[in-house]
Amino acid sequence: MEAPPQQSNPRPPYSLPKLALLAFLAMLAFAGNSILCRLALSSESIDPASFTTLRLASGATLLALLVSKKSNHPSNNGSWRSALTLLAYSATFSFAYVDLHAGVGALLQFTFVQATMIGYGLMRGEKLSILQSLGIMAAITGVTLLLLPGLQNTPPLIPSTLMAGAGISWGLYSIFGRSSKKPIQDTAGNFLKTLPIAILISLIYWPDFHLTLYGFTLAVASGAIASGLGYALWYTILPHLKTTTAATLQLSVPAIATLVGATFLLEPLDSRTIIATITILGGIWIYLSRPSKDRA
Numbered sequence: 001m002e003a004p005p006q007q008s009n010p011r012p013p014y015s016l017p018k019l020a021l022l023a024f025l026a027m028l029a030f031a032g033n034s035i036l037c038r039l040a041l042s043s044e045s046i047d048p049a050s051f052t053t054l055r056l057a058s059g060a061t062l063l064a065l066l067v068s069k070k071s072n073h074p075s076n077n078g079s080w081r082s083a084l085t086l087l088a089y090s091a092t093f094s095f096a097y098v099d100l101h102a103g104v105g106a107l108l109q110f111t112f113v114q115a116t117m118i119g120y121g122l123m124r125g126e127k128l129s130i131l132q133s134l135g136i137m138a139a140i141t142g143v144t145l146l147l148l149p150g151l152q153n154t155p156p157l158i159p160s161t162l163m164a165g166a167g168i169s170w171g172l173y174s175i176f177g178r179s180s181k182k183p184i185q186d187t188a189g190n191f192l193k194t195l196p197i198a199i200l201i202s203l204i205y206w207p208d209f210h211l212t213l214y215g216f217t218l219a220v221a222s223g224a225i226a227s228g229l230g231y232a233l234w235y236t237i238l239p240h241l242k243t244t245t246a247a248t249l250q251l252s253v254p255a256i257a258t259l260v261g262a263t264f265l266l267e268p269l270d271s272r273t274i275i276a277t278i279t280i281l282g283g284i285w286i287y288l289s290r291p292s293k294d295r296a
Contacts, residue, residue, distance in 0.1 A: 014240060022237045023249055029230025031106065031256035036222040037094060038102040039265060046215025048094040049205035053198040054216065056090055058223030059231075060191035066232055067185045078189030082176045087194040089169035091201060096162035101267040103258025104146070104155050105163050107277055110254055111143055112167025113174070114284050120175050131286060138283030146276035183235050251281050 014022065037055075040046050046054075064074045097105055118136065122128070128136070147160055180186045202209070241249070258277060261267040 014237070019237060019240060022233060023241070026230055026234040026237065027249060027252050027256060029226045029233065030250070030253045031260065032226035032230070033093075033222050034097070034102045034106045034109075034253075034257040035260050035265070036218045036226060037097045038100070038105065038261065040215045040218035040222075041094070041098050042265070043214070044210070045212045046219055047205060047208045047210050048098055049091075049202045050209060050211055051215070051219045051222075052091050052094045053195075053202045054219035055094070055223035055227060056087070056191055056194045056198050058220040059227040060188065060195060060223075062224040062228035063184065063188035063191055063232070066228075067188045070182075070185060074185065074188040075192040076189060077182065078186040078191075078193060079176070080193060082173055082186070083190045083193035084197075085169045085173040085176065086190050087197055089166050089173060090194070090198070092162040092169065093166040096159045096166060099156050099159040100163060101155075102261035102265060103254060103267065103269070103277075104273065105159075106257035107146065107254040107280060108143070108155075108160060108163040109167040109170065110250060111139060111280055111284070112164045113171040113250075114139070114287075116168045116171025117175060118287065120171075131289070135283045135286030135289075138286065139280050140283075142276045142279030142281075142283060145272065145279065184232055187231055187235075251284055254281065 037051060040051055041048060067074055067077075093105075093109070100108075147155060147157075177183065177186065254277060258269065258273070262269040
């Protein structure tokens with residue numbers, strides 16, 4: 001997700017309750033991507049390549065409509081490097097959810113999003129405090145606990161690796177978008193640029209093609225509503241949030257996905273997953289709790 005540059009706005013147009021409600025709806029949309037994808041693939045209503053293509057196509061269509069009054073040629077916006085990372089995220093995300101539970105997938109994804117962005121900061125010369133180092137160590141411990149082989153309900157290695165790739169790609173996509181002056185228009189352009197390669201991937205996986213009306217509906221809902229509208233809503237409120245507030249809010253996504261997955265998809269929720277979730281999110285929260293003067 002590409003984040004627009006932070007702007008100073010001492011008098012936001014939203015009241016605090018409205019801002020909180022809009023932020024909560026955006027987080028529901030992000031978690032919704034995990035739920036909708038897992039629901040579609042676990043029911044074998046659609047293959048992962050087709051889900052990826054339909055998700056990107058429906059998101060591109062809705063975003064193009066949103067920016068049509070501001071740009072006659074939405075495909076001219078955005079960049080190829082952002083489009084490629086968006087495609088890499090979407091494809092690995094879909095293929096990972098063939099065998100991953102919704103909550104575990106979201107937890108892995110957002111852990112590697114944070115790891116990518118933190119690593120980028122370190123490469124640019126940012127320094128870690130002792131508290132930040134402890135937070136990173138806690139998050140690594142949580143991931144290790146979650147993926148430790150030999151334990152009951154350990155997530156499979158290949159899907160977990162794919163979801164790690166999705167998180168890294170999403171993190172890079174966010175980094176590339178920090179210089180965007182028109183985030184919604186650029187995002188529409190990025191979505192449109194992904195389509196030729198996404199269609200090619202679907203053709204490569206044509207022998208595995210299968211699609212039902214149910215799977216089609218879930219893919220379009222993921223692309224148009226959870227991705228398209230969710231991103232547009234997030235970009236609307238993001239200028240009125242501190243950077244660390246925005247980052248911390250996203251930590252709620254794995255928790256929401258885990259709760260919804262356990263409730264509606266009847267996915268198992270054992271003590272190890274709960275402990276790993278608390279450890280990972282707690283570690284990232286500690287990292288983000290650095291003094292204000294150090295915040296990006």
